[in-house]
Amino acid sequence: MTEALSNVSTLLVNEETNTLFVGGRDVVFALDLNNISREIARIRCQNYILFLHKINDSNLYVCGTNAYHPTCDHMVIMFEYSLQGRAEESRGKCPFEPTPKYASVFVDGEFYSATSNNFLGTEPIILRSMRNPLRTEFKTLWLNEPSFVNMEIVRESESNPNGDDDKIYVFFTETAIEFEFYDKLLVSRIARICRGDLGGKRILQRRWTSFLKSRLSCSIPELNFHFNIVQDVFLLRRRKWQDSIFYGIFSQQWGRLDISAVCAYSMKNIQEVFSKGSYKGPVTVEHSPVKWMVYRGEVPVPRPGACIDNFARSIGYNTSSDLPDKVLQFVRDHPLMDNSVNPIGNRPVLLKRGSNYTRIVVDRVTGLDKQTYNVMFLGTDDGYLHKAFNCDGEMFIVEELQLFLSPEPVQSLQLSSEKGMLYVGSLSQVVQLPVSECHQYKYCLDCVLARDPYCAWSQSANECVLLANQTGHTENLIQSVKYGDASSCLSVGM
Numbered sequence: 223m224t225e226a227l228s229n230v231s232t233l234l235v236n237e238e239t240n241t242l243f244v245g246g247r248d249v250v251f252a253l254d255l256n257n258i259s260r261e262i263a264r265i266r267c268q269n270y271i272l273f274l275h276k277i278n279d280s281n282l283y284v285c286g287t288n289a290y291h292p293t294c295d296h297m298v299i300m301f302e303y304s305l306q307g308r309a310e311e312s313r314g315k316c317p318f319e320p321t322p323k324y325a326s327v328f329v330d331g332e333f334y335s336a337t338s339n340n341f342l343g344t345e346p347i348i349l350r351s352m353r354n355p356l357r358t359e360f361k362t363l364w365l366n367e368p369s370f371v372n373m374e375i376v377r378e379s380e381s382n383p384n385g386d387d388d389k390i391y392v393f394f395t396e397t398a399i400e401f402e403f404y405d406k407l408l409v410s411r412i413a414r415i416c417r418g419d420l421g422g423k424r425i426l427q428r429r430w431t432s433f434l435k436s437r438l439s440c441s442i443p444e445l446n447f448h449f450n451i452v453q454d455v456f457l458l459r460r461r462k463w464q465d466s467i468f469y470g471i472f473s474q475q476w477g478r479l480d481i482s483a484v485c486a487y488s489m490k491n492i493q494e495v496f497s498k499g500s501y502k503g504p505v506t507v508e509h510s511p512v513k514w515m516v517y518r519g520e521v522p523v524p525r526p527g528a529c530i531d532n533f534a535r536s537i538g539y540n541t542s543s544d545l546p547d548k549v550l551q552f553v554r555d556h557p558l559m560d561n562s563v564n565p566i567g568n569r570p571v572l573l574k575r576g577s578n579y580t581r582i583v584v585d586r587v588t589g590l591d592k593q594t595y596n597v598m599f600l601g602t603d604d605g606y607l608h609k610a611f612n613c614d615g616e617m618f619i620v621e622e623l624q625l626f627l628s629p630e631p632v633q634s635l636q637l638s639s640e641k642g643m644l645y646v647g648s649l650s651q652v653v654q655l656p657v658s659e660c661h662q663y664k665y666c667l668d669c670v671l672a673r674d675p676y677c678a679w680s681q682s683a684n685e686c687v688l689l690a691n692q693t694g695h696t697e698n699l700i701q702s703v704k705y706g707d708a709s710s711c712l713s714v715g716m
């Protein structure tokens with residue numbers, strides 16, 4: 223990989239232009255997506271580049287620390303590669319230094335960021351800039367020492383019978399305010415905001431009127447064993463947004479056991495908590511600190527924190543600035559939901575001892591049995607990549623690969639399903655590898671017993687092949703992802 227690469231913090235796959243953009247210290251590299259050892263361009267920037275977002279086919283949005291003066295600029299990526307020199311002061315959009323956890327997403331000319339608004343890190347903020355700027359309140363009730371990991375847009379307005387709005391979901395870990403504990407208890411959160419939010423008229427002016435958050439639960443219920451800290455989240459998008467699934471990697475706060483968990487969350491569960499769940503509220507109890515209880519009082523109409531939908535419009539509220547003061551006051555003081563967002567099956571889809579997962583991406587693969595498998599690729603803190611999938615409630619790790627010569631944490635992980643490639647970055651290097659190296663299985667038995675959904679044994683070619691490349695005749699292929707049944711190999715001489 224390219225020399226002069228240091229402090230790699232972000233990767234951006236651009237399939238339209240066949241380019242991998244790598245943000246590092248003082249530079250953005252444009253590399254050939256098919257062969258990342260081929261450098262297309264090198265663009266000098268200020269300090270640590272932390273965000274790279276595609277605006278359109280000809281422009282990127284680039285943010286960096288700029289010696290503790292966060293700055294964002296536009297970069298041209300058509301015919302020539304250069305910064306436009308439209309640098310703007312970007313406090314609250316980009317971190318002051320490369321260490322804190324942060325997240326961002328660029329949506330149709332709007333930039334959403336989750337970071338700190340000041341150098342000390344005491345003003346955490348979820349901000350929309352560029353158009354109709356809005357932010358969270360600087361209150362511990364809203365955000366309490368958060369460590370952000372991801373932001374995603376879900377276009378929930380698409381063919382929506384209730385006329386609902388698109389949502390931005392934010393994932394983070396923060397210090398819990400709702401539990402009494404002898405030590406600081408960390409909890410994982412999912413928060414959401416509505417894209418159409420314009421803030422309130424008198425209350426919550428230039429603030430989110432739709433900011434709600436809930437505990438993101440990942441536990442082994444029968445052992446009362448909780449994974450409190452979310453490390454990374456990947457949204458597996460489906461054609462219908464209702465079928466999309468969020469996958470999260472979790473670890474423990476007090477780690478006596480070296481164990482990582484992956485939990486998966488359905489849109490249905492997430493929506494139910496936010497649109498139907500109860501709110502939590504602080505209650506002052508005599509001779510004791512504030513207690514957090516489920517709010518039992520009357521909830522104003524329209525529902526606090528909800529997006530403007532057909533119901534709100536039918537009773538005369540066309541934008542958030544039309545909402546009554548009592549609705550805004552309520553959501554300002556009750557942003558926390560009482561119910562947790564629980565994972566599919568109420569338990570992790572994967573538990574792994576002895577590995578600390580840092581990054582996750584998920585691919586969908588259809589096997590020879592016409593079943594679709596969600597295959598997880600997981601980066602570890604010592605530079606390994608695990609490939610795993612869940613089949614009928616049972617978890618299989620089909621491959622463990624050492625990515626780097628010396629153990630380095632996987633910092634970034636990007637998937638190009640179109641290319642069948644993964645792009646993995648540590649602080650000092652970037653590697654490219656196919657989603658599956660089927661040819662490593664030399665015999666039919668190895669190929670089938672690997673239970674890799676990408677691979678099948680070709681009897682005509684007498685080799686293990688990538689299933690996606692086999693068009694037309696599949697009758698001479700052998701694969702048994704579900705059962706690991708290699709009996710058909712006996713007839714072909716193993």
